[in-house]
Amino acid sequence: MAITKRIRVSFDLKMVFSSEEEETMCRKLAEMTKAYAEGEKLNGLQLALVKAAIKSGPESALDIATKKAIKDGLVDAFDGHFGVSNLRFEVKQ
Numbered sequence: 001m002a003i004t005k006r007i008r009v010s011f012d013l014k015m016v017f018s019s020e021e022e023e024t025m026c027r028k029l030a031e032m033t034k035a036y037a038e039g040e041k042l043n044g045l046q047l048a049l050v051k052a053a054i055k056s057g058p059e060s061a062l063d064i065a066t067k068k069a070i071k072d073g074l075v076d077a078f079d080g081h082f083g084v085s086n087l088r089f090e091v092k093q
Helices: 019-037 044-056 058-077
Strands: none
Touching (some): 019 058, 044 058
16 A cells, blocks of 8 residues: 655755856757757757747746756655655745
């Protein structure tokens, strides 16, 4: 018999991206945007990143990528025993 528990965890993170990391991210966004404009198929995450960057700038795309990385990291850290749902992600300046 399996046991299922719902757990709520709350914490704050502070991330610092170097100028080089920011340049790399912007370069990758530009490449994805160019590919999209040329009609290349993008996966869901790539499409969300491109749309966010076009609409609100590269920082908003970074927010989406960070949320995805945190969610994937949590699932991986617990060896697949945890599913992450209702991930509330708020960026403070």
